């Protein structure tokens with residue numbers, strides 16, 4: 001979904017068509033990612049609208065009772081970013097055999113054909129520096145943290161919501177851009193500035209929601225279960 005069409009895709013009319021007329025069991029919607037051919041930052045759902053979209057997703061799940069997931073507003077459901085072969089997560093191999101931490105992280109650490117020709121295995125790719133750096137970031141940001149220390153999972157994506165982190169990791173580890181656009185994304189000052197500005201605004205606007213509607217509730221729940229366990 002893009003800035004231009006997300007309201008239509010989440011409208012009652014489309015939801016009725018999808019779940020009732022077509023009989024779909026679940027919906028997994030993706031927001032536009034500015035990667036690949038002709039990336040355009042202004043197609044991204046802007047931070048304010050992303051919050052509106054979060055509210056709409058909550059309404060669809062809570063009131064319409066449909067199994068609807070919005071990638072990335074539903075990032076809490078997967079405990080954040082699942083790339084780089086994280087436990088319970090995944091990584092990607094494209095049609096050329098290039099191995100990347102995620103289909104949207106367009107930087108390869110190796111190629112499956114070359115890797116096996118050299119006598120290596122998938123395990124070697126999983127131990128590549130870029131994969132390790134991303135997993136370390138996931139753990140520190142929230143995946144391996146206690147409830148009170150989990151970072152804002154309303155901004156879960158290392159590509160779109162933490163571009164600076166990804167850019168630093170790619171440059172440090174020397175991962176190979178899959179295409180011209182991926183190479184340019186690291187250097188183009190307009191792209192870099194646009195992504196970083198987007199991420200800062202998103203963080204600023206979602207932080208109060210994260211703190212009051214997610215983090216504090218998780219802590220209260222944890223405290224309740226600890227005191228229940230002590231009472232038993």
Ligand code: SF4
Nearest residue numbers: 081082083102157158
């Ligand atoms: S990098 Fe972004 S798109 Fe890929 S798994 Fe992580 S959160 Fe999802």
